[in-house]
Structure formats: structure tokens, C-alpha cells
Amino acid sequence: MKTKSTQRGVPVSMRLYSLDALRGFDMFWIMGAGGVFSNLAKITGSPIWEGIANQLTHPAWNGFHMYDLIFPLFLFMAGVSTPFSIDSQRKKGKSREQLLLRVIRRGLILVLLGVIYNNGLRLMPIEEIRFPSVLGRIGLAYMFANIIYLYAGKTFQYIWFIGILIGYWLILKFTSAPGFTMGDLTMEGNFASYIDRMIIPGKLYLGIHDPEGLIATIPAIGTGLLGIFTGNLLRSENFTPTRKAITMAVVGVLLLGLAQLWNLDFPINKNLWSSSFVMHTGGISLLFMSFFYYVIDVLGYKKWAFFFKVVGMNSILIYISGVFINWGYTTNAFFAWFGQLIGEPYDIVVLGICAIFVKWMFLYLLYKKEVFLRV
Numbered sequence: 001m002k003t004k005s006t007q008r009g010v011p012v013s014m015r016l017y018s019l020d021a022l023r024g025f026d027m028f029w030i031m032g033a034g035g036v037f038s039n040l041a042k043i044t045g046s047p048i049w050e051g052i053a054n055q056l057t058h059p060a061w062n063g064f065h066m067y068d069l070i071f072p073l074f075l076f077m078a079g080v081s082t083p084f085s086i087d088s089q090r091k092k093g094k095s096r097e098q099l100l101l102r103v104i105r106r107g108l109i110l111v112l113l114g115v116i117y118n119n120g121l122r123l124m125p126i127e128e129i130r131f132p133s134v135l136g137r138i139g140l141a142y143m144f145a146n147i148i149y150l151y152a153g154k155t156f157q158y159i160w161f162i163g164i165l166i167g168y169w170l171i172l173k174f175t176s177a178p179g180f181t182m183g184d185l186t187m188e189g190n191f192a193s194y195i196d197r198m199i200i201p202g203k204l205y206l207g208i209h210d211p212e213g214l215i216a217t218i219p220a221i222g223t224g225l226l227g228i229f230t231g232n233l234l235r236s237e238n239f240t241p242t243r244k245a246i247t248m249a250v251v252g253v254l255l256l257g258l259a260q261l262w263n264l265d266f267p268i269n270k271n272l273w274s275s276s277f278v279m280h281t282g283g284i285s286l287l288f289m290s291f292f293y294y295v296i297d298v299l300g301y302k303k304w305a306f307f308f309k310v311v312g313m314n315s316i317l318i319y320i321s322g323v324f325i326n327w328g329y330t331t332n333a334f335f336a337w338f339g340q341l342i343g344e345p346y347d348i349v350v351l352g353i354c355a356i357f358v359k360w361m362f363l364y365l366l367y368k369k370e371v372f373l374r375v
Helices: 017-044 047-055 066-091 096-119 134-151 154-173 191-199 217-235 241-263 275-298 303-312 315-323 327-342 347-368
Strands: none
Touching: 017 047, 017 066, 017 275, 017 303, 017 315, 017 347, 066 096, 066 134, 066 217, 066 275, 096 134, 096 315, 134 154, 134 217, 134 315, 154 191, 154 217, 154 275, 217 241, 217 275, 241 275, 303 315, 303 347, 315 347, 327 347
């Protein structure tokens, strides 16, 4: 089934259904779907399930698996929403200074939530606290990308994007940690991880490196800017919706090609958030955005995406919920009998699916009550 829409398009002022759905699709993989496929691979030993499960892990260092897309795709979508959100506030009479304070507040709240996610609500010595986090990087990259959007014209926004990626590449290419050769990109020898070890208090996730370290947050601003460029396109009244979808797809393919070329000198690496990684994940993000936008907002096929929209409307809440809610206990309370009925070894797969269902129902109840966590 589909709802009607005109070819001239969706009014640019309305909330994009596709953006919420894609955000929910992104979060779906870390709210339990990855574990379901991993368990299927362990149980069956099937090369197909093992191949899928392998894509739902992170490479040790260089390289790319689809699981690496979850983080940058979320940041990309935060950028997509920026032109809609800020321009809406401007129409309400908000000044640029007021919007700047709002952006900084949101960024710092995400940093704080990231610290809580990592460490819980416990008092502990600073040396035991892990400060870098996924939410922290999203908060800082979102904040600086939005500041660029607020204070730079479109031409200078592109200059910022290119300058950030090339500048980061040159810094890592012509520096290294002490005792290593110039341009060393190993975990211990790269300059970004070395600076993180010098300036970040507390502990790093891997001791000598943190995948959400401070220096590698700089190129992540480029990921946010790519989202902003996409949001500008989606808000434009100079293109038909179909042309917008095609443009996103074409640019996505071009970015993937450029990423492979850059990969020859600056490897695709999530841990370093390398410039080639920004281009690679940006290209894939654009392809996903193009597909979701065309199918949902242009053709009007929405019902299939409702499951994901419910998740996407409370994405940060479901991400941090594990700190405060014992989902395993809740799932067993309702469905332990079902796992016993299925029996080993597939009980863990079934209970994994049940856990996703429990989380979704929780989000659905909040959706019906119009309760959404806004940062």
C-alpha cells in the first residue's frame, strides 16, 4: 500500500518520514539485530550467515565492514536535519546567537550523556573514567558542523569540508608518534592516537588508542557537513523530488570512487576516522538516503517503514537505555517460556528476536504517547 504524493514533491517544510525511518533502520542493528545474526552463524556454521555476521563486526584496524557504517550514518543524518531545524528556528525569529547557544548546549549534553553511557552514574577516580564516547563524538562533530553552517556561506561550507579532510590527511601523513617513522598509521605510531594519549584524562578504550578519541573527531565534522549538504539539497525548491534522489545516488557513487582512490594512500579506517573513511561512509549514506527518500517520500510507500520510524523517533533513548534498563531481565520475564519451548540451540536466536520486540513495544508506547527524548 502507498499514500499519494505529487511529482513536484513533498513540501520542504515538513518532517521527512524517510529520515526518521533511516535513523531507525540504523539503530535497529545495534538494538539486537546484530546479535541475532551472530548467533545464527555460531549455531549453523553456514558460510552465508557467517559472512553476514562478519559484516556486523568491526575490523581490527584498516578496512571496512558494514557495521562501521552505523556510527557515521547517524552523524550524517544529524547533519541532514540541520537545515530543517535551524531554518525553522530562524523563521520563528531566533537570532544566530540564540541558535549558536542552542547548538552548543545540545553538543555538550551529548558529551555528558556519552560519559554516563560509558561509566554509569557512579563516582570513581578520574583515571578510571573513559571520557571519549560515541555520543560525545556525535555531539562535538554535530556542534562544530552546525557552527560552520550558521556562520559560513555555502561556498565556504564546502571549503571547510575539503580543508578538514585534506588537512587531517596531511597532518597524519607528515607526523607520527615519537620513535616512529613519519606517516606511521599503526595504532601506536599514528599522531592522532599519540596526541589523545597526551591530552585526554582518564582511560582510553584500548589503552594506547580510543576509537572515539578527540583528534579523530575533527574529520568527523566532515561527515556532519556532508549531511548538511544533503539537507540543503532536500530543502531546495529548484529540484524535483526524483532529481534530488538521483543527485544523492550519483554523488554517493562518486564519493565511493574517490574513497577507493584515497584508500591507496590513506586507508579506510574507522578507528582513525580517516578522510577516505569519511568519503566511503558518506557515499554509502547518500545511497541509503536516496533509496529511503525516493521510496518513502517520493513514491509514498510508507507503511513498511513504520517499524523503523518508531525506533528513529527515539533513537538516542534506545541507545542509552541499556544503562538504565535490564532488557535481558525484561525479555526473560515475558518470553523465557518461549525459549524453553524452542529449546537449544535456537533458543538464543528466538530470545534475541523477542528482545528486539520488547524494545520496540516500549518505543511504540512512547510513540503513541508522543513522548520523545529531545536533546
